Amino acid sequence: MPLLPPLVALEKGRWVKLICGASYQDLPAIRNLALVYSLAGVHCIDGAADLAVLSAIREGMAAARRWRERQGLPAQSDPWVMVSLNDGEDPHFRKAVFDPRRCPPDCPRPCEAVCPAHAIDHRGVIEHKCYGCGRCLPVCPLGLIGAEARRIKPAEVLPWLEAGLVDAVELHTQTGHEADFQRLWTQLQPGVAHLKLLSVSCPYHPEVLPYLQKIYPILDPLPLPLIWQTDGRPMSGDIGKGATQPAIRFAQGVLNAGLPGFIQLAGGVNAHTVPKLGELGLLNGAVPRINGLAYGSYARVLLQDLLPETEPLELYPDLLKTALERARQIAVISEQLSVSAHN
Ligand code: SF4
Ligand code: SF4
Incomplete structure (x- = not known):
């Protein structure tokens, strides 16, 4: 192009x-x-x-x-x-979260299969890879997956704008x-x-x-x-x-x-x-x-x-x-x- x-x-x-x-x-x-x-x-x-x-x-x-x-x-x-x-509150600004210790060992792990970012493994959600799409939330048969909201304060961003x-x-x-x-x-x-x-x-x-x-x-x-x-x-x-x-x-x-x-x-x-x-x-x-x-x-x-x-x-x-x-x-x-x- x-x-x-x-x-x-x-x-x-x-x-x-x-x-x-x-x-x-x-x-x-x-x-x-x-x-x-x-x-x-x-x-x-x-x-x-x-x-x-x-x-x-x-x-x-x-x-x-x-x-x-x-x-x-x-x-x-x-x-x-x-x-x-x-x-x-906005889905773009959240991370999925769950405690892997609560997962039954025989779970077929649909959460892992559905995640487009490969952000779930045996340790739970790999925080930095999760972008909050929410696809894993409804697939857990035990309802173990929740979401944590993230809110950025404009004051945090202002110095970056000034610095170009x-x-x-x-x-x-x-x-x-x-x-x-x-x-x-x-x-x-x-x-x-x-x-x-x-x-x-x-x-x-x-x-x-x-x-x-x-x-x-x-x-x-x-x-x-x-x-x-x-x-x-x-x-x-x-x-x-x-x-x-x-x-x-x-x-x-x-x-x-x-x-x-x-x-x-x-x-x-x-x-x-x-x-x-x-x-x-x-x-x-x-x-x-x-x-x-x-x-x-x-x-x-x-x-x-x-x-x-x-x-x-x-x-x-x-x-x-x-x-x-x-x-x-x-x-x-x-x-x-x-x-x-x-x-
Ligand atoms: S919210 Fe989306 S990106 Fe994050 S762990 Fe769930 S499926 Fe993966
Ligand atoms: S689907 Fe639910 S129970 Fe199964 S591994 Fe994922 S979080 Fe754990």
């Missing part, structure tokens, strides 16, 4: 974001994901609001620059780094959270001048469009570009074809509502998303249009069997090459998006 600067990519409807996960803290995996997807040409990498995660993303991006240099390739813009904050470690912030909200959203936005004010972009992420709800219309005036006048992230079925992109429909339907609703800002799909984005957008006539150069896509669990699962447990991926050039070929599937998808959108 010829890499456009992030804001230009948004304006042209070619924006692609990698979501590492608002709760995902597997640092070697995040570092290697940032390396591969930077090389593949994503415009933004979204990670947990955690200094170690930010460092891992920046390390992966630096490794990508060095790799390009060694290959004699021209330099290209770095992706923007985004962190996520929540205005209340973060380019963009994503505010996760939900229908009915208006007062909490207002509070979160107010708390973030001292850092807004350091940002290049704001994203507001919301899952679908029958009343979500009036809700987004209600919170927009809280942001207005906004001194920076805004993305509405339509989080159709959160953290479901790896599940398959059906998962992509809710994000598309939700995005259609936001398009029709005419809210100011860019529109980017998430929550179910995978290889089926662009073809489905095409079938629905949403790539025919219509204005307003979909401005981009965010790949989360689909992008991570795509590379899962290739990433070393702890080592830098570039130590294994063959693996890096294969990873890059797979990651470029996303770039190709984005190219289709742009071609269709401009014809």
Whole structure:
């Protein structure tokens, strides 16, 4: 993908974001994901609001620059780094938890089988690998698995904004959270001048469009570009074809509502998303249009069997090459998006 600067990519409807996960803290995996997807040409990498995660993303991006240099390739813009904050309880900001001592020895371990992040073993939940998808919660026959919520205070993030470690912030909200959203936005004010972009992420709800219309005036006048992230079925992109429909339907609703800002799909984005957008006539150069896509669990699962447990991926050039070929599937998808959108 010829890499456009992030804001230009948004304006042209070619924006692609990698979501590492608002709760995902597997640092070697995040570092290697940032390396591969930077090389593949994503415009933004979204990670947990955690200094170690930010460092891992920046390390992966630096490794990508060095790799390009060694290959004699021209330099290209770095992706923007985004962190996520929540205005209340939210499935993206939780970890599964259980006490493995309570598990019967003959349990067939459906929790382990269902986990897309390989975050469960005989020790219980491997905390840094869990990204809170919740799939293990209902499958335990004894109901042993619970979830621990995580809330990031904006005050923790402000110094990172001042230090230039973060380019963009994503505010996760939900229908009915208006007062909490207002509070979160107010708390973030001292850092807004350091940002290049704001994203507001919301899952679908029958009343979500009036809700987004209600919170927009809280942001207005906004001194920076805004993305509405339509989080159709959160953290479901790896599940398959059906998962992509809710994000598309939700995005259609936001398009029709005419809210100011860019529109980017998430929550179910995978290889089926662009073809489905095409079938629905949403790539025919219509204005307003979909401005981009965010790949989360689909992008991570795509590379899962290739990433070393702890080592830098570039130590294994063959693996890096294969990873890059797979990651470029996303770039190709984005190219289709742009071609269709401009014809
Ligand atoms: S299934 Fe989801 S919530 Fe459960 S441990 Fe795995 S990543 Fe965490
Ligand atoms: S399904 Fe429940 S009982 Fe079985 S291993 Fe998982 S947590 Fe333990």
